[in-house]
Amino acid sequence: MTVQSLPDMLRFGSINETLWIEFDRRIGHHSMNNTHYHKSYEIYYLFRGERKFFIRDSVYHVHPGDMVLVDSNAVHKTSELSEPNHERVVLHFAQSYFAELSPEDTDLLLTPFADVHPLIRLNLKERMYVEELLGSLLSELSECPPGYQLHIRNMMIELLLFTARRTLKRKALPDIELTSVQRKVTDIIRHINLHYREPLHLDILAKQFFISKGHLCRVFKEVTGFGFAQYINITRVKEAEHLLRETDWSVTQVSEHCGFENFSHFGKVFKNLSGLSPRAYRKLEYSRK
CATH class of the missing domain: 1.10.10.60 (Homeodomain-like)
Structure with missing residues (x-):
């Protein structure tokens, strides 16, 4: 199943659980209306469309293939640009999600969320890999075959590990030119x-x-x-x-x-x-x- 063939909305877990996933294909205008910060760590990935993403004290223009990493309790908000239609997935992890891992592994997987640059712009190869992981995860969530929760956890760990390694490898980005x-x-x-x-x-x-x-x-x-x-x-x-x-x-x-x-x-x-x-x-x- 491809991402394009998924339902327009998928949900897994809730804000009070260790893992919370939201997939949305939104048509028309949409901006977050509510206060937005939470204890959980968040990965935001945009499949299609364009969004404006405010986090910490800066605003970013988010394109397809961009990943935004939101630290625990960081104030953030997305809003629309000229193209209102968009397709995105948001993945939330509570601190307890990492309870079964060693402190060293937990520190590694949480490294990206403390990075000074919350935006990761993936190249084509990286984007294909990430979308394969997310597509597999969302397909399991859509069909719910036996053991689907175990598969989702495995995909999440792979995504977190990829993101951590990608953050450690990348050179310091040049300052984003602000108006x-x-x-x-x-x-x-x-x-x-x-x-x-x-x-x-x-x-x-x-x-x-x-x-x-x-x-x-x-x-x-x-x-x-x-x-x-x-x-x-x-x-x-x-x-x-x-x-x-x-x-x-x-x-x-x-x-x-x-x-x-x-x-x-x-x-x-x-x-x-x-x-x-x-x-x-x-x-x-x-x-x-």
Whole structure:
């Protein structure tokens, strides 16, 4: 079975499981609307079409045969370019997916996700190999023959190993040439990432970076796919989640540390983005330990 003959949508696992796979053939306009960061590691592979991919503090133009590696808890978002139709697969791995491997093997397979360059542009030979692996994996997922989950795991390990070796072999890529607008937005994002604990007012940042408020909001959305205030809230809530999991600070202390002006606003924003109140989130995370 070829990728072209697969159903328009395939799913395996869920966000709460060790392995989660999504294949989609999308016709028409599509952009991610929701906040997007997760504990799992992610491989995004584009079979067809073009996409804009924002990750960390940069935006990339993704072509067919491109692979994007998303580290755990990295904020990212895809949005459309001139060609809306696209076909992609997304593979998520929880840390527990590697539990049966040695620490050395785990470190090797996770090497690509910490690399400074999240985009891998495959040559034709590499693309054929990767699409053969993915095609075999997705065919098993579509037909579900006996032992298909074992086959999927084997294909996943092969893909991770290929990606790790490819990352270790490649020479440092030249800096991607950014437009002046992209450079401006990148500088603003880096400022937010460093100063999210402090007040971040649109009018002040606009003056600091010599740009009008309206233009800042417009180009920030165009480049990242996120609204200006939305990105600040995502950055603060992501840090709040970390503190609620890893410290015994009170919820009020967490709120203040992450830059929220008042506790009520913190609770509202946190629940909107995480789906739970801060206290409920902490209780759930403690129950998983």
